[in-house]
Amino acid sequence: MAKAHPDADLHPEATGPAARTVKAHEPEHSLKLYSGWFCPFVQRVWIALEEKHIQYQYIEVNPYHKPKSLLDLNPRGLVPTLEYDNKPLYESTVLVEFLEEAFPDHTPHLQPKDPYQRARTRIWTDFVTSRIIPGYHRFLQHQGEDGLQEKREEFLGFLKEFTKEMDSEGPYFNGKEFGAIDVILAPWAVRLWVFDHFKGGLGIPEKGKGGDDETTWERWRTWSEAIHKRKSVIETLSEREHYLPIYQRYAEDRAQSELAKATRAGRGVP
Ligand SMILES: N[C@@H](CCC(=O)N[C@@H](CS)C(=O)NCC(=O)O)C(=O)O
The missing domain is CATH 3.40.30.10 (Glutaredoxin)
Known part of the structure; x- marks a missing residue:
């Protein structure tokens, strides 16, 4: 069987x-x-x-x-x-x-009216699929301290790249209006607590402590806060305690082969 x-x-x-x-x-x-x-x-x-x-x-x-x-x-x-x-x-x-x-x-x-902005939504959707989500999994599944910081930095590098493309005022990616590109990343943005819980911290600097990247991180914080407050995001989330056992499996070495298999088959994992 x-x-x-x-x-x-x-x-x-x-x-x-x-x-x-x-x-x-x-x-x-x-x-x-x-x-x-x-x-x-x-x-x-x-x-x-x-x-x-x-x-x-x-x-x-x-x-x-x-x-x-x-x-x-x-x-x-x-x-x-x-x-x-x-x-x-x-x-x-x-x-x-x-x-x-x-x-x-x-x-x-949710899709911008302007064809140029719609095309950009596709470009950055692809970036979420091909960079941010795989980077999230590499960071979450990494075992031990050795090499963990590289995985963290790789992941944060992708978040920075994404953030630099945002409208400078915001709060959303394209400005005042919540749109498809926000929808595409939002579920992972509201699951970043897993790194504090399992990997010793996500590593986004606190307000005022971002050094050369402070403007970018400040913009990320504005976006992330707006996403966490969005009604549709909140109302499609369950209680954290029920996500925990799922992520624990990926974070603590028990589902590595499942993760590798799913990634090879082009499937996602929670
Ligand atoms: N590329 C798919 C990924 C969907 C996906 O992998 N969903 C997972 C749950 S989060 C699933 O159904 N997994 C079942 C399996 O791997 O057999 C999409 O964007 O809809």
Whole structure:
């Protein structure tokens, strides 16, 4: 028999503010979000749905058990998966764009109107996928003190690069309006506490202590605070205690092979 995935026994449902959001979206609806409450890729899509007040049905599944209902829609059995008019769609970055196009009358518009800004959103979305998220995993999975600081600096370097592209006033990436590029990184921004908890600190300098990078870190802090206060972000988060065992596995050497396998297969991990 195949060995159970270490995350197969994760907490079965959303808790805290996210549980209230789930409750409000229990009724049957033709737009269905197949979700794992803990998953940052899901949270992107969930934030977009909540921001735009789109009606949908929330369906909790454990993607490590892969129920038939999920596999029938998405052969890879990943969350998030959407069912739209009886048709399946998946990949979080595609879904965030899709919701904007499929529900054009719903505001706020998350994609910038200006084609240049829209193209920049794609460039920096790619940067989150190809640099920030892998850097986050390398830092989180690093074992021992030796070499940890290099992983930390690599990750912070990516955050700085991203931050330098932000509108100088903010608070959001493109200025006053919350948009798709904010949605794309927000789930990881609200999970950075894992480094304080497991890796001896994230390492972003305190206010006034950023040296040559102070302006960049100040801009990061402005963005991060705005993200942490955003209603749609808060209302799609569960209680921290239930994320802890998941991250503990990745931070403490127990899921390294799972992480390597998932990364090779182009899948995300929580
Ligand atoms: N590239 C996908 C990643 C989605 C993903 O990997 N989700 C994880 C949960 S956070 C999953 O479903 N994992 C199940 C598995 O690895 O089999 C996206 O952006 O939607």
